[in-house]
Amino acid sequence: MLFLFQDPLGDDHGLAYQYPRAALYQEAGEGFADLLAVAGEAREGRLVLKVRLARYPNPLEGPLGFSLATVVLFLDTAEGGEETLVPGLSTPKGQGWEVAYVLTGFGAERRTPKSEKAPVRAWREGDWVLLDTGLPPGRYGVYGGVGLFDPFAPWYLRPTSPDGGPWTLMAPPGSPPLVDLLAETPLDQARAYETGVLKPLWPQGLYLRRESLLAFALGGLSLILAFLLRKR
Structure with a gap:
C-alpha cells in the first residue's frame, strides 16, 4: 500500500447538515455516506485508489453493491491546476487539481478541469471500493469527499439548500454538496466547511x-x- 488516509466514524453531517426527508433516506439509516478511509496501491504499474464507507445499503441495486452515496476524489499531480473542487469548496491557492474521479454504486468516471469525462474500471474487494486511475504511481495531493447520489446533478451530488426538502440536503447557504470531507483532523474538516477551502492530504513514507x-x-x-x- 502506497498510502492510507483514515477519516473518523460518524462525521457525515457537514456543519449540521440535515439529510433529505424522502423515505428512501430514512429507511437507509445512517453511515452510508460516511467516509472511513482512502488508500492508494500500485497494481500493474498503475495507481489504484481504494475507498471505504461505513455502510453500503443498496436500495437502487447499484452493481457495485451500494447506491446512495457519491464519492469524489481529486488529485493534484502538477503545479497550478483547477482550484474549484465542487460548488462551495475550493483548494488552497496554487494547489489545484488536474484529474478527478467520481465513484458511485453504478460505476466510476475520470474527469478533467475542462469537463472531459471518461469511464474507468471500478470494482469491490470486500468492504473496499476500488478504481483504476490509469495514472502511474506517484506522490499526488489528494482531495476527497462524499455526498448523496443524484444521477442528474453535474457531479452526481445531491444539492443543498437552506430549507432542504425530500431530495435536497438542508445546509447553510453556499454549502458544498458533500456531507463528509477527507481531512487530517476533525478541526481541519470543520475549518474547510467554514472557510470553503479544503487542504490536500499528501502521502508520506515512500513519497x-x-x-x-x-x-x-x-x-x-x-x-x-x-x-x-x-x-x-
Whole structure:
C-alpha cells in the first residue's frame, strides 16, 4: 500500500447538515455516506485508489453493491491546476487539481478541469471500493469527499439548500454538496466547511517531499564532512 488516509466514524453531517426527508433516506439509516478511509496501491504499474464507507445499503441495486452515496476524489499531480473542487469548496491557492474521479454504486468516471469525462474500471474487494486511475504511481495531493447520489446533478451530488426538502440536503447557504470531507483532523474538516477551502492530504513514507529529500541529503553530507574533519 502506497498510502492510507483514515477519516473518523460518524462525521457525515457537514456543519449540521440535515439529510433529505424522502423515505428512501430514512429507511437507509445512517453511515452510508460516511467516509472511513482512502488508500492508494500500485497494481500493474498503475495507481489504484481504494475507498471505504461505513455502510453500503443498496436500495437502487447499484452493481457495485451500494447506491446512495457519491464519492469524489481529486488529485493534484502538477503545479497550478483547477482550484474549484465542487460548488462551495475550493483548494488552497496554487494547489489545484488536474484529474478527478467520481465513484458511485453504478460505476466510476475520470474527469478533467475542462469537463472531459471518461469511464474507468471500478470494482469491490470486500468492504473496499476500488478504481483504476490509469495514472502511474506517484506522490499526488489528494482531495476527497462524499455526498448523496443524484444521477442528474453535474457531479452526481445531491444539492443543498437552506430549507432542504425530500431530495435536497438542508445546509447553510453556499454549502458544498458533500456531507463528509477527507481531512487530517476533525478541526481541519470543520475549518474547510467554514472557510470553503479544503487542504490536500499528501502521502508520506515512500513519497517524500523534494524539500525533505534535500534536507536528508544535506544532513548526510554534513555528517560525512564532520567525520572527515575529525580524522585530520
